[in-house]
Amino acid sequence: GAVVSQHPSRVICKSGTSVKIECRSLDFQATTMFWYRQFPKQSLMLMATSNEGSKATYEQGVEKDKFLINHASLTLSTLTVTSAHPEDSSFYICSGSGQGVEAFFGQGTRLTVV
Amino acid sequence: ILNVEQSPQSLHVQEGDSTNFTCSFPSSNFYALHWYRWETAKSPEALFVMTLNGDEKKKGRISATLNTKEGYSYLYIKGSQPEDSATYLCASRYNFNKFYFGSGTKLNVKP
Numbered sequence: 001g002a003v004v005s006q007h008p009s010r011v012i013c014k015s016g017t018s019v020k021i022e023c024r025s026l027d028f029q030a031t032t033m034f035w036y037r038q039f040p041k042q043s044l045m046l047m048a049t050s051n052e053g054s055k056a057t058y059e060q061g062v063e064k065d066k067f068l069i070n071h072a073s074l075t076l077s078t079l080t081v082t083s084a085h086p087e088d089s090s091f092y093i094c095s096g097s098g099q100g101v102e103a104f105f106g107q108g109t110r111l112t113v114v
Numbered sequence: 115i116l117n118v119e120q121s122p123q124s125l126h127v128q129e130g131d132s133t134n135f136t137c138s139f140p141s142s143n144f145y146a147l148h149w150y151r152w153e154t155a156k157s158p159e160a161l162f163v164m165t166l167n168g169d170e171k172k173k174g175r176i177s178a179t180l181n182t183k184e185g186y187s188y189l190y191i192k193g194s195q196p197e198d199s200a201t202y203l204c205a206s207r208y209n210f211n212k213f214y215f216g217s218g219t220k221l222n223v224k225p
Binding site for chain 1: 160
């Protein structure tokens with residue numbers, strides 16, 4: 001299957017700082033990127049959907065000013081957690097979809113805010 | 115938020131056993147059903163995506179079926195091997211952009 005590279009895999013940051021997570025589609029053009037969050041022992045929860053060149057669409061309850069998503073090219077999407085707080089500590093993962101119906105995941109990022 | 119349920123939560127089988135899991139989902143506005151295999155510290159690996167009622171897909175010893183009218187999908191593994199140990203996730207997709215994941219079935223295959 002196609003490859004999505006997500007970095008960093010782990011990050012620890014201080015409360016109040018911002019953290020950027022990158023997802024790159026390596027061998028296909030990701031016209032749509034999905035961003036998820038997973039709390040311990042829970043399902044992956046869709047946070048937002050971004051289409052290349054457009055503003056992201058956020059799910060209900062997800063703060064767009066807190067979780068900034070940029071999808072400036074067909075191979076790169078970024079999620080920036082702004083002014084992070086301990087409650088933002090979670091597992092974040094992206095998946096990219098091209099022209100077809102399949103969606104391919106990155107490796108995920110474990111964020112810890114201290 | 116739509117409720118996608120997977121059962122069982124976990125499963126322990128012996129090498130060589132065949133096994134199956136269930137994913138149930140709301141069928142209204144259904145677009146596609148995805149199955150993923152997720153090993154620790156790796157990306158979820160796409161196994162199957164199905165869109166039509168009655169779809170059946172097969173990849174080696176793993177196969178899946180889809181019933182969109184009643185809102186369920188089965189994943190079958192024939193002759194389980196230790197390397198099949200992983201969490202199997204299903205995701206139901208609506209209106210192209212809305213994915214809802216189940217909590218996964220954690221499979222452990224003992225040699």
